[in-house]
Amino acid sequence: MNVAGVDWLILGGLFLVLLGMAFWINSKCRSVADYLVSGRKVRIWLGMGAGIAGEIGLISIAGMCEQGYMRGFGFVLIATMSMLIMTPLFGVFGFGIERFRASKAMSVPQYIEMRYDKRLRIMSGFFNSFAGVLQMSIFPIVGAGFVRVLIGAPEVAFSLGELGIKSDWIIMGILLTCACIFTFLGGYITLIVTNFFQMIIIMGTFYWLGYNLISQIGVQELWSSLEREHGLSAVYPFTGAEGGYTVIWFLWSIMMGILLQFSYGPYLQKYASMDRPRTASLSYLVGSLFGNGRTFVIMGLGVAALAMMGSGQPEGLDVTDTAWGSMATPYFLAQHVGPIMMGILLTSLLFSDISTTDQYILSWSTSIVNDCICPFKKKPFSPRAHIMAVRITIIILCVLFFLFGLVYTPTMPIWEFLWSCATVICGTGIAMLFGMYWRRASTAGAYAAILTCLILTVLDLGARQIWVYRGNEPAKYYWRPEEGAFTIFMTAIILLVLISLMSKRPTKFWDLGETVREMNKGQQA
Numbered sequence: 264m265n266v267a268g269v270d271w272l273i274l275g276g277l278f279l280v281l282l283g284m285a286f287w288i289n290s291k292c293r294s295v296a297d298y299l300v301s302g303r304k305v306r307i308w309l310g311m312g313a314g315i316a317g318e319i320g321l322i323s324i325a326g327m328c329e330q331g332y333m334r335g336f337g338f339v340l341i342a343t344m345s346m347l348i349m350t351p352l353f354g355v356f357g358f359g360i361e362r363f364r365a366s367k368a369m370s371v372p373q374y375i376e377m378r379y380d381k382r383l384r385i386m387s388g389f390f391n392s393f394a395g396v397l398q399m400s401i402f403p404i405v406g407a408g409f410v411r412v413l414i415g416a417p418e419v420a421f422s423l424g425e426l427g428i429k430s431d432w433i434i435m436g437i438l439l440t441c442a443c444i445f446t447f448l449g450g451y452i453t454l455i456v457t458n459f460f461q462m463i464i465i466m467g468t469f470y471w472l473g474y475n476l477i478s479q480i481g482v483q484e485l486w487s488s489l490e491r492e493h494g495l496s497a498v499y500p501f502t503g504a505e506g507g508y509t510v511i512w513f514l515w516s517i518m519m520g521i522l523l524q525f526s527y528g529p530y531l532q533k534y535a536s537m538d539r540p541r542t543a544s545l546s547y548l549v550g551s552l553f554g555n556g557r558t559f560v561i562m563g564l565g566v567a568a569l570a571m572m573g574s575g576q577p578e579g580l581d582v583t584d585t586a587w588g589s590m591a592t593p594y595f596l597a598q599h600v601g602p603i604m605m606g607i608l609l610t611s612l613l614f615s616d617i618s619t620t621d622q623y624i625l626s627w628s629t630s631i632v633n634d635c636i637c638p639f640k641k642k643p644f645s646p647r648a649h650i651m652a653v654r655i656t657i658i659i660l661c662v663l664f665f666l667f668g669l670v671y672t673p674t675m676p677i678w679e680f681l682w683s684c685a686t687v688i689c690g691t692g693i694a695m696l697f698g699m700y701w702r703r704a705s706t707a708g709a710y711a712a713i714l715t716c717l718i719l720t721v722l723d724l725g726a727r728q729i730w731v732y733r734g735n736e737p738a739k740y741y742w743r744p745e746e747g748a749f750t751i752f753m754t755a756i757i758l759l760v761l762i763s764l765m766s767k768r769p770t771k772f773w774d775l776g777e778t779v780r781e782m783n784k785g786q787q788a
Contacts, residue, residue, distance in 0.1 A: 328593075359525055371525070
């Protein structure tokens with residue numbers, strides 16, 4: 264292995280400090296609201312810090328490094344252009360997210376019931392939870408593979424005759440256990456505080472690591488390697504080069520980014536925990552500014568791997584191109600990160616996995632209990648039973664993720680899988696967005712939008728699997744994933760508008776804009 268004894272001491276010591284903090288905060292959890300949304304008392308700086316940590320998971324790090332290695336810095340320009348649109352939209356004007364906080368809903372399906380009807384809440388709760396859980400299913404195994412390559416562990420840890428226990432499985436079990444412990448203790452009130460301190464360690468580590476590696480390689484060598492491997496597409500995404508980004512990809516990513524703010528459970532749960540609507544938008548503003556700088560640095564690790572190793576695999580390795588794209592950066596870091604720094608890096612990776620996995624798993628467990636179980640109960644849960652139901656769901660999901668990891672084999676880049684799953688739930692975002700701003704948005708129109716995104720996405724994913732199963736190249740499918748998703752979004756929006764215009768039934772619209780102004784003014788007084 265590439266890990267010295269001092270590295271394990273650093274990792275173990277910092278983990279025990281964080282664990283002690285979680286046990287102490289657990290004693291402050293006294294209600295369901297505390298456990299699910301921190302009692303709605305999160306203020307700007309704590310919310311910003313926890314938000315940054317919650318979006319910098321080990322799966323995100325692996326995906327960003329993969330994109331940097333495969334495509335250079337082309338994505339950075341797209342991220343910058345997106346920031347110029349998204350940051351003012353949500354961070355300055357509070358588009359939609361302040362209205363959601365003013366609705367006092369704790370989840371997406373809860374608002375769907377308030378605005379449309381109960382049956383649509385149940386349906387969206389099932390669909391969103393399924394898509395969210397499916398997306399999360401690769402988090403542990405992908406993160407475990409990244410860590411295994413980084414520490415230089417063998418692929419098979421133990422051999423029992425013909426049965427071998429893979430190192431990835433052991434690491435995956437450790438990651439899931441850690442995330443389960445922190446989620447189980449104190450719920451969101453624990454996560455929001457521990458994530459803040461994890462953010463400090465994570466960000467400091469990666470900024471230092473990025474600076475150190477670039478100093479070793481040299482800016483000129485880095486630039487020359489990018490130019491040699493990718494040409495202009497390494498810094499400019501819209502060259503039309505094969506496998507590069509396109510204008511449609513950019514438009515789809517903007518639309519996806521907007522809709523996920525109104526459909527992705529972990530995002531909405533974070534906004535629901537803020538003390539007032541304006542805090543939700545301010546936390547987005549500050550988090551967005553920090554987040555884009557973080558993306559540039561982490562992608563830089565993948566670019567550094569490309570500059571030092573080239574695009575080909577080193578001798579002695581025999582993995583598919585898809586697998587090598589995600590393995591290249593940890594393989595590179597294993598050769599260039601020394602003792603002590605390796606311990607700090609491993610601690611940061613563990614904390615990044617905990618901070619994201621616990622936030623996401625709590626969100627989806629909450630949605631399963633609140634939106635898929637509670638509507639069918641004749642008698643509501645007691646506060647203690649409600650929290651216990653969420654905790655049991657957390658354990659069940661961790662077991663399912665582990666079982667999925669035992670059989671998972673990557674067939675597409677990490678980000679493409681995550682985005683494909685997210686497309687399924689964006690119909691809920693369309694229904695929520697129109698519901699908050701358009702009086703005539705009807706229940707029938709909302710059904711059409713949600714079902715369109717679900718059915719067409721599933722059909723598209725299924726068709727792609729059949730295409731590959733028949734021996735065809737994935738890149739030569741009839742349309743690229745972003746083209747299919749963009750078409751699905753536009754179809755869902757058009758159907759919602761047309762069906763709502765044809766509907767004569769009254770809607771349950773109420774002016775959330777007025778509520779936002781009252782809550783912000785009342786909190787400041």
